[in-house]
Amino acid sequence: MRRSRTCPFGLPPEDRASSPYTGYTRAHWEAVADGMLDAAWKWATPGGARLDLPGPPSHSGVRSDGLEGYARTFLAAGFRVAGAGGEDPSGLLERYAEGLDAGTRTPGRDDAESWPLILDHHVQGQPMVESASVALGLRLTRPWLWDRLAPDVQDQAERWLRCALRHVPAGNNWYLFPYTVAGFLESVGRGDAETVRARERALELLESWYRGDGWYADGDGRAFDHYNGWALHLYPLLDAHLAGDAGESARHGARLREYLESFSLLFGGDGAPLYFGRSLAYRFAASAAVGLGAVTGHTPLGPGASRRVASGSLRYFLERGAAGDDGLLNLGWHGPHPATLQTYSGPASPYWASKAFVALLAPSGHPLWASAEEAAPSEGPDRVLSVPAPGFLVQSTRADGVVRLHNHGSDHVRPEEGESAADEDPHYARLAYSTVSGPTSAANPADNHLAVAVGGARSARRRIHPLGSGHGDGWGWAGSWHRPVFPAGPPTVPGLRVESVTVARGRHELRVHRVLFAPDGARAELTGWATGPGGPVRSQLLGLHGWDTAEAEDVRAPQGTAFTRWAAVPRLAADVTGTAVLVALASLTAEPDAAPLDGVVDRVEVTGDTVTVHWAEDEARARIAFGRGTTVTVDHSP
Structure with missing residues (x-):
């Protein structure tokens, strides 16, 4: 029997003939x-x-x-x-x-x-x-x-x-x-x-x-x-x-x-x-x-x-x-x-x-x-899978073994609770989760979050309302809307709503948001994945439309995550008043030579409440159309 450096239990020798992946029997x-x-x-x-x-x-x-x-x-x-x-x-x-x-x-x-x-x-x-x-x-x-x-x-x-x-x-x-x-x-x-x-x-x-x-x-x-x-x-x-x-x-x-x-x-x-x-x-x-x-x-x-x-x-x-x-x-x-x-x-x-x-x-x-x-x-091969019932979009990439879940349906708000009465729960409220990263703590800047800042108070995402999901050959999407809640200010702003759509393709995540009825002076902030310094996992976030700049700034999360003692989170920001459509591209990857995001999308066209994104690699097109009320349609074509 042997004891590994990190496992305190005596284990038999590995059997790589019958267990080529793990050695365990x-x-x-x-x-x-x-x-x-x-x-x-x-x-x-x-x-x-x-x-x-x-x-x-x-x-x-x-x-x-x-x-x-x-x-x-x-x-x-x-x-x-x-x-x-x-x-x-x-x-x-x-x-x-x-x-x-x-x-x-x-x-x-x-x-x-x-x-x-x-x-x-x-x-x-x-x-x-x-x-x-x-x-x-x-x-x-x-x-x-x-x-x-x-x-x-x-x-x-x-x-x-x-x-x-x-x-x-x-x-x-x-x-x-x-x-x-x-x-x-x-x-x-x-x-x-x-x-x-x-x-x-x-x-x-x-x-x-x-x-x-x-x-x-x-x-x-x-x-x-x-x-x-x-x-x-x-x-x-x-x-x-x-x-x-x-x-x-x-x-x-x-x-x-x-x-x-x-x-x-x-x-x-x-x-x-x-x-x-x-x-x-x-x-x-x-x-x-x-x-x-x-x-x-x-x-x-x-x-x-x-x-x-x-x-x-x-x-x-x-x-x-x-x-x-x-x-x-x-x-x-x-x-x-x-x-x-x-x-x-x-x-x-x-x-x-x-x-x-x-x-x-x-x-x-x-x-x-x-x-x-x-x-x-x-x-196996790269996969994107929509799971309509819980409102999930699952994205896996073989090159780095990373699995990501884009959450457009699971929250931790009981039916009898008002949204402003529920506690913010980082383990449910974020837009995305993975097998190689964890959410930041509630006391640090939130990762994978679209916040609306009003009067200096940033909003939280609590009750999540699915808008639909679907997938095709090598791509998929999921969408949801939520009513921003302000833990550090007036609980809500009348009419304020955020609609969010994720389109996944390969390791890339197209994140499209429509902010409705934002008051004067409001700001929108989008964050990406939280990762630690010098680690094998990289977080990327690029503004494509509506943001102040294309390049994201890094904000610090000193309490870290379950994967790293200290973390940084990329963040984009923009002024929003009334209705605003915002488009960004994100990525979480463990590929050591992963290319930057600035060559992934050829162009973005925004006409009213319709967003059309043209991918550079093969000229495929993703079209996201926000409708009246809370509806959205997404299609993807060569």
């Missing part, structure tokens, strides 16, 4: 799971009910955080042992059985072992999240753990779990936590009307959140992010798979297959998943949907491509400091990164990464492990 996955669990269990309470990992507590408190440590590592242990047919060389299940007994004996008591009660999400909700991991761990390991428990321990565990069915979840993927608990109880002969209703309610809501193209909104709004893969698809399909329910497997599996058509493209050539949305400290959990698709057979990917994506993601993080020298997963992206976190993140939160180990449910002879690795979708 199933044995590597088992070794990582064992290493993660061994490191975490060093922090267990004497009775094993809590794993009190070191670090600042979440807003739920240290007792809930300790339960989180138990529950989330139990997921990894469950996949590890179940995938090995019950083999448990480290004696993990005995420890989890003892912890289950100690934790559920007197729940709610303020002592070193007792688990907190499961209450409504707004009172003491975090234990409901963890109840699903406990239930899933028990279901995966039933023959070797649950079936060997004393009846009184089974009864006390059921009493604690049932609280998840009797309290109110948050209005999003949380409804799948009691669904998962109910599924376990039914699988061990403890189902009743209460479990049936919990499952029916979750599926009713899940259906109402389905938007098409395999994508769910995470609740009643328009939040589309990694929760699609590691929650909204994972729980119902895995439940059906474990139950042997062919009908439900086919129904949920069809949607997973469609989801993976676009989602599998969101992993870069270096293995990185897209940096976008909340809970990014879960890191390689992003590959859970890919692994589940391979395990269940509901995937458009070949087994070699599935393994390349999943193993690539695992290796990407292990080689970039996701686990410290002590083997504990830290709170961040590469290494620790506070700006990545939400207030619900505690020391054990990163262990939802355990969901990636669903791939271990495929035994050693399964095609996922027996087939040779193949190229990931992003390693």
Whole structure:
């Protein structure tokens, strides 16, 4: 076994014959799971009910955080042992059985072992999240753990779990936590009307959140992010798979297959998943949907491509400091990164990464492990793919392995919230995200943003309204509009609206904006990608029409991003009063000899609210026509 400079776990030798892209095999996955669990269990309470990992507590408190440590590592242990047919060389299940007994004996008591009660999400909700991991761990390991428990321990565990069915979840993927608990109880002969209703309610809501193209909104709004893969698809399909329910497997599996058509493209050539949305400290959990698709057979990917994506993601993080020298997963992206976190993140939160180990449910002879690795979708020809349901435009380039997502549909504003009442969230509000860059912090200049400045106050983009999308051979587009909100001034300006269209072609991004009803003295500012000094990734931004100058200035973002401690952001500016049409060209590239942008476009014609851009390379033409109200049409022709 060897230990790499950045990975603290002992790993087998690489196998470049069967895994030419990553060198990882199933044995590597088992070794990582064992290493993660061994490191975490060093922090267990004497009775094993809590794993009190070191670090600042979440807003739920240290007792809930300790339960989180138990529950989330139990997921990894469950996949590890179940995938090995019950083999448990480290004696993990005995420890989890003892912890289950100690934790559920007197729940709610303020002592070193007792688990907190499961209450409504707004009172003491975090234990409901963890109840699903406990239930899933028990279901995966039933023959070797649950079936060997004393009846009184089974009864006390059921009493604690049932609280998840009797309290109110948050209005999003949380409804799948009691669904998962109910599924376990039914699988061990403890189902009743209460479990049936919990499952029916979750599926009713899940259906109402389905938007098409395999994508769910995470609740009643328009939040589309990694929760699609590691929650909204994972729980119902895995439940059906474990139950042997062919009908439900086919129904949920069809949607997973469609989801993976676009989602599998969101992993870069270096293995990185897209940096976008909340809970990014879960890191390689992003590959859970890919692994589940391979395990269940509901995937458009070949087994070699599935393994390349999943193993690539695992290796990407292990080689970039996701686990410290002590083997504990830290709170961040590469290494620790506070700006990545939400207030619900505690020391054990990163262990939802355990969901990636669903791939271990495929035994050693399964095609996922027996087939040779193949190229990931992003390693094929350059692609531009529109995904209408979430309002995404995905752009990947083979030369540098960079994947970019242009966001014209996902926000983090709840339906009941007014736009001015919502907090600005850099992980949703920006125009674009990638696998090699992250957004700047809310305290620094915003990257990939069209701001309107009125009276010195810059606007934010919150609720996003899609205008449409489409793609053709080698190009694609997506558009949206938003009402600028001013966090540091009057909340809104009457009538002010920004319409935005991105046209992607190769590595280039044509960014077209129409600003409507801008007051006298208003300024528009467009920023590009945030990148660090001297790094391999370059950000380019060029004004084509309506801007003060063609050349962008660099503004500083000292708090950096998840990828660099310090960043610079290119910015264009222009005076806007009434209606203004603005056109720019942007690029994010890791090509060392990437050409400047000034020769990419031959000319730009703006007639009223219609923009025609002529590409220099082949004289192709992109035409963007803004209509009355909030409509836009885009076409691209040779």
